[in-house]
Amino acid sequence: MSDIKVALSGQPNCGKSTIFNMVSGIDQHIANYPGVTVDKKTGHFKYADHKIEMVDLPGTYSFSSYSLEERVAKEFIIDESPDVIVDVVDASNIKRNLYLTFQLLEIGIPVVVVLNMMDVAERRGIDIDSAKISEMLGCKVIEASGAKGIGGEEIMKAIVDTAKAKKNYEDFKIHYEELEPHIKAIEDKISDTSLSLNKRWMAIKVLEGDVTILSHLEKEFPDIKDAADHEINKFHSLYDKDTVAFLATFRYDSADIIYHKAIVEKNAGKETLTDKADKIVLNRWLALPILFAIMFLVYQLSIVGGYKLTDYTWPLLAAVKNFVLDISPAPYLTDVPMITDFALWMINSANALMNYIPIFFILFALIAIMEDIGYMPRMAFILDRLFRKFGLHGQSTLPLVLGGAFVGGCAVPGVMATKGIADDRARMATILTVPYMNCLAKVPFYTLLLGAFFVSSMSLMMLYISTVTIFTALIASKILTSTFLNTRETAPFLMELPPYHAPTFKGVILSATQRVWVYIYKVLTIVLAVAVVLFAMLQFPGINKDTKIQYDKELEKALVVFDKKVKKSKYHGQVDTKDEIADLLNYYDSYRAKRMATTSKGGAASIDEKYKTKNADFFNFIKPRKDKEAKKVNRALRKLAKSRNRILRNMKNEKVENSLLGMAGKSVEPLTKYAGFDWKINVAFLSSFAARESAVATLGSLYENNQADSQRAEEAMAQNSGYTPLHAVAIIIFMLLTPPCIATMIVVKMQTNSYRWMFFAIFFPVFLGVAISSLVFILGSKYDWGGVEAMSYFYFSVVAIALALGFYPSKKKNWTGGLRADINK
Amino acid sequence: MVHHGEHGKKRHGKGQKHKRLDMIEEGGKVKILNIYTSGKLMQKLLDMGFIIGSEIIVVREAPLRDPMELKIHNYNISLRKSEAALIEVEEV
Ligand SMILES: Nc1nc2c(ncn2[C@@H]2O[C@H](COP(=O)(O)OP(=O)(O)OP(=O)(O)O)[C@@H](O)[C@H]2O)c(=O)[nH]1
Ligand SMILES: [Mg+2]
Numbered sequence: 001m002s003d004i005k006v007a008l009s010g011q012p013n014c015g016k017s018t019i020f021n022m023v024s025g026i027d028q029h030i031a032n033y034p035g036v037t038v039d040k041k042t043g044h045f046k047y048a049d050h051k052i053e054m055v056d057l058p059g060t061y062s063f064s065s066y067s068l069e070e071r072v073a074k075e076f077i078i079d080e081s082p083d084v085i086v087d088v089v090d091a092s093n094i095k096r097n098l099y100l101t102f103q104l105l106e107i108g109i110p111v112v113v114v115l116n117m118m119d120v121a122e123r124r125g126i127d128i129d130s131a132k133i134s135e136m137l138g139c140k141v142i143e144a145s146g147a148k149g150i151g152g153e154e155i156m157k158a159i160v161d162t163a164k165a166k167k168n169y170e171d172f173k174i175h176y177e178e179l180e181p182h183i184k185a186i187e188d189k190i191s192d193t194s195l196s197l198n199k200r201w202m203a204i205k206v207l208e209g210d211v212t213i214l215s216h217l218e219k220e221f222p223d224i225k226d227a228a229d230h231e232i233n234k235f236h237s238l239y240d241k242d243t244v245a246f247l248a249t250f251r252y253d254s255a256d257i258i259y260h261k262a263i264v265e266k267n268a269g270k271e272t273l274t275d276k277a278d279k280i281v282l283n284r285w286l287a288l289p290i291l292f293a294i295m296f297l298v299y300q301l302s303i304v305g306g307y308k309l310t311d312y313t314w315p316l317l318a319a320v321k322n323f324v325l326d327i328s329p330a331p332y333l334t335d336v337p338m339i340t341d342f343a344l345w346m347i348n349s350a351n352a353l354m355n356y357i358p359i360f361f362i363l364f365a366l367i368a369i370m371e372d373i374g375y376m377p378r379m380a381f382i383l384d385r386l387f388r389k390f391g392l393h394g395q396s397t398l399p400l401v402l403g404g405a406f407v408g409g410c411a412v413p414g415v416m417a418t419k420g421i422a423d424d425r426a427r428m429a430t431i432l433t434v435p436y437m438n439c440l441a442k443v444p445f446y447t448l449l450l451g452a453f454f455v456s457s458m459s460l461m462m463l464y465i466s467t468v469t470i471f472t473a474l475i476a477s478k479i480l481t482s483t484f485l486n487t488r489e490t491a492p493f494l495m496e497l498p499p500y501h502a503p504t505f506k507g508v509i510l511s512a513t514q515r516v517w518v519y520i521y522k523v524l525t526i527v528l529a530v531a532v533v534l535f536a537m538l539q540f541p542g543i544n545k546d547t548k549i550q551y552d553k554e555l556e557k558a559l560v561v562f563d564k565k566v567k568k569s570k571y572h573g574q575v576d577t578k579d580e581i582a583d584l585l586n587y588y589d590s591y592r593a594k595r596m597a598t599t600s601k602g603g604a605a606s607i608d609e610k611y612k613t614k615n616a617d618f619f620n621f622i623k624p625r626k627d628k629e630a631k632k633v634n635r636a637l638r639k640l641a642k643s644r645n646r647i648l649r650n651m652k653n654e655k656v657e658n659s660l661l662g663m664a665g666k667s668v669e670p671l672t673k674y675a676g677f678d679w680k681i682n683v684a685f686l687s688s689f690a691a692r693e694s695a696v697a698t699l700g701s702l703y704e705n706n707q708a709d710s711q712r713a714e715e716a717m718a719q720n721s722g723y724t725p726l727h728a729v730a731i732i733i734f735m736l737l738t739p740p741c742i743a744t745m746i747v748v749k750m751q752t753n754s755y756r757w758m759f760f761a762i763f764f765p766v767f768l769g770v771a772i773s774s775l776v777f778i779l780g781s782k783y784d785w786g787g788v789e790a791m792s793y794f795y796f797s798v799v800a801i802a803l804a805l806g807f808y809p810s811k812k813k814n815w816t817g818g819l820r821a822d823i824n825k
Numbered sequence: 826m827v828h829h830g831e832h833g834k835k836r837h838g839k840g841q842k843h844k845r846l847d848m849i850e851e852g853g854k855v856k857i858l859n860i861y862t863s864g865k866l867m868q869k870l871l872d873m874g875f876i877i878g879s880e881i882i883v884v885r886e887a888p889l890r891d892p893m894e895l896k897i898h899n900y901n902i903s904l905r906k907s908e909a910a911l912i913e914v915e916e917v
Contacts, residue, residue, distance in 0.1 A: 062872035066865050093900045096874050245860075248871035252879075252898075265899075274901075278884075278894075287888040381903045385889035388905075394892075492866045492908050493892060494873050497901040 003051045004163045007076060009104055010088035011097050012059030012069075013498050015116040017041075018146030019088055020056040023155055047156040050163075055082070061096075063103040064208065067422060067491070074212050077107060081196065083163045086155065088114045091121040091128055091143075092499065094263060098255035099248075105137065105172035108198025110165075112158045113141045119148055120499065125266035132262040138172055147504060171198065176250055178239055182207060182231040189227055193220055207232060207243045274499040278378075287382050294375070295401070298366050303408055303440075306359030313358055317351045318597035325593070330586045333578070334555050334647050342535060349531040353524060356410070356440055361516050363409065367402065368511035372503035377495055384493060389806045390474040391481025392433070393426035394493065400430070403437035405470050411435045411744040413515055415751055425488035429481045431751050432761055433473040435740030438466055442735060444696045445688075451714035452721075453728040457788050461732075464795045468736060471802040476768075478805045484760070530742045534687055537660040543651060544658075551647050558643035565636035570629045574617055581640070587611070587618045588641060661686055674774040675734065676727045676781075685734070689742060695735075725787025726780045730773040733794060737769035842916065846881070847893070847909035853883045855914035862911045874898040875912065 010016045024043030041056045057076060058069035077085070087104050089097040094115075104111055115121075115130055134141040140158045144151025162169075176183060186203035195202070195216060205213040206228045217224045232243050239246075280286055324347045328340040370376055380394030387396050396418075403414030414434040421427035446465055454461045481488075543551075559581065566572050575581055594607050612619045621637060624630035656662050657679075665682035672682055680699070688695030699717065717723075723731075739762045740748070749758040772794075780790045849855055857879050860870055874897050882896040892905040 062868070064868045064872060066868050093898075095898045096900060099872070099874070242863075244868060245871060245877075248868075249876045252874060252876045268899075278901075282885060282887070282894070284886070284888050377903075381887055381892065381894065382889075384903075384905070385887060385891045394903075492869055493903070493905045494869055494908070495903050496873075497894060497903055 002163075003053065004084065004159065005080065005082040006052060006054045006159055007073075007080075007082040007085045008054055008056045008088065009073060009085055009100075010059060010116075011061050011090065011100055013496065014059065014088050014090035014093075014097060015146045016059060016088045017056055019086075019114060019116060019144065019152075019155065020054060022146050022149055022152045024054055045156075048160055050160050052156070052159065054086075055080075060100065062100060064210065071212060077109070078197065078212065078216065082109060083166060084159050085109050085111045086114055086159065087111050088116050091115040091117050092124055092126060094121075094126075094128070095252075095255050095259045098258055099251050101137070102174060102251045102254055105139070106174070106198075106201045106204060108171055108201050110162045110169045111137075111139045111172075112155070112162050113137065113139055114151070114155055115141060115143045116146050116151075118143045118150070119145045124272060125270075127264040127266065129262040133258060136258055136261065138170065147501075171200070173200070174250065174254060176204075176247070178241075179207070179235060179243065179246060179250075182235050182243075185231055186227065189224070190217060190221060193217065195220075204247065207235075208247060209244065272499065277500055278497075281375075281378060282381065291379060291382055294370070298363070298401075299408075302359055302363035302366060306356075306362045309358035309362075310355055314355060315597050315599065317354055318593075321347045321351060322590070322593055322597060325590065330582075332582045333585065334551060334644060334651070336648070338539070341539075345535050346528060346531055349527060350524060352441070353527060354520075357516060357520070359440065360410065360413075360519055361512055363402075364413070364515040365508055365512035367398070368508045368515075369503045371398075371511070372501060372507055374498050374500045377497050380495060381497060387426075388493075390478045390802075391426060391429050391485070392474075392477050393421050393423050393430070394495065395421045395423075396426060396430040399434050400437060400470070400473065403434035404439055405437050405473075408438045408440045408443060408466070410441075410519065411437065411439055411740050412519060412747050415744060415747045416518070418751055423489075423491040423493070425481055425485050425490045428485050428488055428752065428757070429477040431748055432480055432757070432764075433477045435744050435748075435761065435765070436469055436473040436476060436737065438469050439741070441741075445699075445735060446732065448696055448699065448714060448717065449728045449732055452718040453723070453725045453787060460788065461791060464791055465732065465736065468795050468798055471798045472737065474802045475798065475805060478802075478808070482808075526743045526746050527741075530689075534661065537664075538656055538662075538687075540660055541658060543655055547654060551651055554647050555644065558640055558647075561643075562636045562640040565639075566633050569632040571617075571621070571633055575621075575633060584618055584621065584637065585641060585644065587615060588622055588637060591622055656683065672770065674778060675730045675770060676723075676773075676777045677731065677734070680721075681731060685738065689739070726777065726785060726790055729780070729787050729790045729794070730777040732791070733773040733776055734769040737765050737772060739763075739765040739769075844914055844916070845910050846883075846895075846904075846912040846914050847906040849883045849914065849916070851883055851885050854917050855881050855883070856917050857881065857912060858915055859913040860911060861913065862908075866908065866911075870908075870912075873902060880917065881914065 008016050008020055020041070020043060024045045043054050043056070045052055045054070055076060057073040060067070060070045060073050063070060063074060076082075085104050085107065087101050089101060101111070101113060113133070115128060115133075118128075121128060128143075130141045130143055140162055142151055142154045142158050144155060183200065183203045186206050187199050190199060190202060190206075193199070193202075202213055202217065206217065206224065209228065209232075214225060214228070221227075235241065235243055235246075281290060321344075324343050325340070328343045329337045331337065331340060370379075376398055377395075379397045382394075383397050384394030387393055399414045399417040399421075401414075402409050402417050403411045411434050414437065415431050418427050418430045418434070421430060446462070450458045450461050559578070562581070563576070566575055575584060591607070591611050594611075595604060598604055598607060608619075608623070611622075620627060620630045621633045624634045661683055662679065664686060665679040668682055669677070669679050677685075684695045684699045721727075739745075745758055745762060748761045749755060752758065776790055776794055779785070785793070843858060844855070846855065846857075857875060857877050859877065860867065860875060862870070879897060884894040884896050884901060886893050887903070890906075892903045893909060894901055894903050896902075
């Protein structure tokens with residue numbers, strides 16, 4: 001009985017996470033996209049009395065520590081010194097994978113090689129003599145097929161056996177010929193180090209200029225760098241060879257030897273299925289149409305289809321809301337307890353976000369399918385040229401798509417998907433531009449404004465709105481990468497195009513569920529936390545006493561009217577006290593809410609039944625049927641309910657206007673007036689920072705008409721706001737450029753690992769938004785532009801600027817090179 | 826020394842065997858002679874198997890003509906032309 005610590009290592013996309021899931025039984029995100037796992041994940045399981053702790057390290061092509069993944073992987077090996085390294089090898093791509101195997105063997109920790117994807121190798125006619133490989137490498141070699149669940153037992157057994165035999169483990173050694181004396185020299189120098197790592201390995205790493213190892217050794221040997229440079233230069237002058245290239249070549253040659261001794265490729269040179277498929281998918285003329293067709297399909301299925309689904313899920317959310325309202329203390333006429341108000345506010349904020357879950361689930365499932373199949377790197381391949389011109393990267397495609405580039409999405413998963421981008425500058429630029437994409441939650445806001453001011457040209461405006469975002473993102477990225485991000489490191493674009501895999505149902509569902517869960521968990525918790533703050537900012541200081549008396553008087557009047565009307569009814573006795581009336585009003589409101597949440601006939605009948613048993617007398621008033629006397633009460637009741645709602649709304653508006661948030665909105669009015677925004681719009685924007693949906697809710701309630709209750713928010717806004725279509729355009733432009741919501745900010749903080757960039761991500765768009773919408777508004781007022789006209793000018797200017805910037809070259813940083821003049825022609 | 830006539834501004838004389846990888850057309854099969862870079866890019870190229878003497882097949886160019894897709898050590902990789910220009914090859 002002992003604990004065994006295992007590191008799972010291997011090249012990107014070789015199936016480490018699949019193997020990890022198979023043996024540990026923990027579900028990890030799997031995708032056919034190099035570089036999906038960047039953080040390490042730990043799983044615990046038991047095998048034959050041994051407690052095994054397994055860590056799924058990020059995939060690395062090598063152990064040279066130039067990339068983040070390699071640093072994470074290497075630091076784990078150094079700091080945690082695992083007992084066994086499991087090296088997962090893609091059996092269908094064995095030569096390149098063995099290159100890493102040799103580097104792992106040198107570390108001096110026992111290795112178990114897992115030949116994964118044996119099914120693929122078989123299909124391709126690759127015969128592998130694993131016994132021979134095992135003999136040549138001096139370690140256990142297990143054949144497995146993670147996706148098919150084959151080999152888990154053998155892997156666990158090999159881990160335990162290898163760990164037990166650890167003491168007998170003989171160090172693996174490649175004899176590096178002419179480099180040996182130099183390795184020896186460094187080894188001697190560090191012979192009395194306190195680090196428990198293998199000295200020969202450290203010496204080799206030192207000669208490779210490995211930053212991680214050098215910095216560890218520098219603590220004990222301050223001149224280690226000079227010693228290394230000395231040996232490297234000596235080697236260079238003796239043999240005219242570069243140590244780094246020499247070592248790499250040596251390892252590839254060693255891999256080649258194994259390849260020739262242990263592997264027979266029966267179909268070598270034959271076209272694989274992937275080759276055939278790529279002839280179409282990556283065809284010069286078909287690639288872009290196929291890409292757009294796929295995007296369109298994703299849009300149709302997720303956004304359009306998902307929206308239809310929300311018709312079915314909305315009643316569920318409404319039921320939750322009604323339940324919460326049922327258990328909250330009931331209002332007494334116009335006295336709504338704050339706790340009830342608060343519960344309603346919270347549940348509304350949550351529901352607005354939860355409503356998108358069907359859309360997200362479909363969207364994420366489709367993206368998981370594309371990832372699993374292996375389309376994502378191909379998409380990057382197709383679009384890299386375009387994105388690179390703007391400082392982005394082929395791999396920015398996925399984050400932008402998730403964020404809503406083509407179809408509407410959410411910046412939260414978009415920003416989180418930037419992890420895999422190798423190029424630091426492009427990654428930062430992607431993180432900062434994803435929030436410009438069309439967030440799904442902005443849609444209701446646009447719909448409100450378009451419905452109010454652009455009824456006749458709605459589709460043109462919507463087209464502008466949904467396509468302008470990608471151009472603004474490109475401009476923003478270009479500006480950022482040539483200014484603030486100018487000094488960031490870039491990385492060469494060397495991206496593997498892995499063979500196509502059939503997606504597994506389990507994998508797709510798992511990945512979609514995980515991403516939706518992240519959305520629910522991260523977004524909801526944060527948004528709700530902010531909702532609390534906003535609620536407080538909207539509640540205080542509240543209405544002053546004098547006006548409250550005013551409202552009470554209004555209510556009295558309404559009650560007198562009610563009383564006069566019901567006096568003629570024989571039921572007068574049941575509704576002649578304030579308490580009775582308050583109960584009746586609540587009964588009426590809650591009945592209406594429940595009825596609104598059901599669509600089916602059966603559901604309606606059962607609600608009726610429930611309310612009848614709850615209070616048969618009251619039920620008679622709200623559904624009087626042929627009872628003339630009850631009808632009188634019914635009419636009076638409806639009038640009273642209307643009056644009460646009007647009073648409540650007025651109170652609320654006054655509360656908002658006097659609230660802290662209202663004051664904030666007013667205090668920035670001098671600044672935003674150039675863009676035509678008054679304090680109400682400002683308040684809407686401020687509250688939309690918590691969650692986009694709040695903007696619509698806030699505006700809706702601020703502009704609701706006092707008399708006509710049935711008026712829709714659009715009409716109310718058009719009539720009561722005093723805005724022109726030009727105002728609306730300025731508002732739309734600001735919303736297009738507006739800073740990401742709180743939840744996005746949190747993930748920006750997570751991904752950039754800096755508050756500075758988080759604040760930058762907030763204030764840069766605000767500045768841009770205020771500046772550009774002011775410009776459009778001022779020019780528009782001066783030249784008397786109509787709304788559509790102003791929007792068209794804005795749209796085409798943005799497109800033109802984006803195109804112009806595309807021709808301005810971007811520089812690559814931090815890596816050098818250049819070809820000899822005679823062939824550089 | 827290779828003679829560049831008036832006729833081929835971009836084409837190279839028949840006798841010239843050394844070319845840059847980015848000049849190789851689709852379907853071309855080449856061998857790496859030299860890589861003119863260092864540091865991070867060099868390490869990355871080495872790690873991906875761009876070793877002197879390795880064989881490369883140019884599979885295709887992206888629809889927008891850049892990057893290019895290569896087959897090396899029997900797997901597929903994409904590389905931008907700006908990087909391919911640093912790799913000296915000969916056709917085989
Ligand atoms: N046919 C087949 N496919 C497999 C096998 N193992 C994994 N896959 C697929 O290979 C792809 C990559 O698997 P992952 O487990 O995500 O690979 P990884 O090594 O963790 O990748 P990174 O974390 O990105 O380094 C997925 O599409 C898997 O379904 C296998 O044995 N056979
Ligand atoms: Mg993984």
